Amino acid sequence: MEIEVKQSVFAENERVAAEIKRILAAAGVVALNLMGAPGAGKTSALIQIIHRLPDCGVQVIEGDIASELDTLKLRAMGVRAVQINTGGACHLEASVILRTVREMTLEPGYLFIENIGNLVCPAEFEIGEQAKILVCAATEGSDKPYKYPLAFEKAGAVLLTKCDLKEFVGFDTDFFRAGVRALNPRAPLFEVNARTGEGFGPVAAWLKELAAESTD
Ligand SMILES: Nc1nc2c(ncn2[C@@H]2O[C@H](COP(=O)(O)OP(=O)(O)O)[C@@H](O)[C@H]2O)c(=O)[nH]1
Numbered sequence: 568m569e570i571e572v573k574q575s576v577f578a579e580n581e582r583v584a585a586e587i588k589r590i591l592a593a594a595g596v597v598a599l600n601l602m603g604a605p606g607a608g609k610t611s612a613l614i615q616i617i618h619r620l621p622d623c624g625v626q627v628i629e630g631d632i633a634s635e636l637d638t639l640k641l642r643a644m645g646v647r648a649v650q651i652n653t654g655g656a657c658h659l660e661a662s663v664i665l666r667t668v669r670e671m672t673l674e675p676g677y678l679f680i681e682n683i684g685n686l687v688c689p690a691e692f693e694i695g696e697q698a699k700i701l702v703c704a705a706t707e708g709s710d711k712p713y714k715y716p717l718a719f720e721k722a723g724a725v726l727l728t729k730c731d732l733k734e735f736v737g738f739d740t741d742f743f744r745a746g747v748r749a750l751n752p753r754a755p756l757f758e759v760n761a762r763t764g765e766g767f768g769p770v771a772a773w774l775k776e777l778a779a780e781s782t783d
């Protein structure tokens with residue numbers, strides 16, 4: 568019974584996600600779903616990414632259980648950002664994104680959706696994105712692909728953040744990389760430091776390729 572209910576929830580979510588995809592594609596918008604644990608560095612990475620996509624028509628939807636802190640940070644940079652507060656829900660669902668997208672003035676470019684900080688549930692729900700970017704911090708430990716496989720399996724790209732802290736937390740890069748590769752042979756794995764911006768050039772190049780592919 569529980570399985571049946573879950574399946575119908577996923578099926579309805581996927582139907583709505585497909586509708587979002589149609590709306591975004593018609594508007595020339597490439598959507599990215601940023602997932603990762605609370606504090607992994609999603610917003611910090613997004614800020615670095617935005618710096619490397621000038622004049623690319625960037626819009627952001629910020630998902631949080633509470634507060635507008637990340638949205639205010641982005642708006643202070645001149646970024647068009649909309650806040651969703653779930654009031655407790657641990658992931659964003661397509662129905663919420665559809666409502667939000669319908670209220671936005673869409674312009675061609677990128678729509679980054681920062682999901683709720685959580686390494687589990689966001690991976691289960693499509694929200695109309697072209698690709699999921701999984702943000703995982705070195706401080707979370709090198710075993711995370713082994714313990715939270717779905718998020719890594721579904722990632723279009725993996726951002727290993729806080730690489731400046733690797734040496735202080737004894738991060739084992741080879742173990743982490745092997746875990747990622749076992750689940751996801753193709754997704755690029757970018758090693759970055761959002762404090763300095765190191766490593767974000769290749770991330771921006773990947774995003775530009777993705778946009779070019781989607782307009783082909
Ligand atoms: N040392 C270091 N700190 C980082 C890095 N990225 C983010 N942080 C810090 O980690 C904390 C959480 O970052 P935030 O971007 O808010 O994470 P979010 O909750 O995933 O959006 C903040 O204090 C950031 O300054 C990084 O690459 N290196």
Ligand SMILES: [Mg+2]
Binds near residue numbers: 609611637
């Ligand atoms: Mg954030």
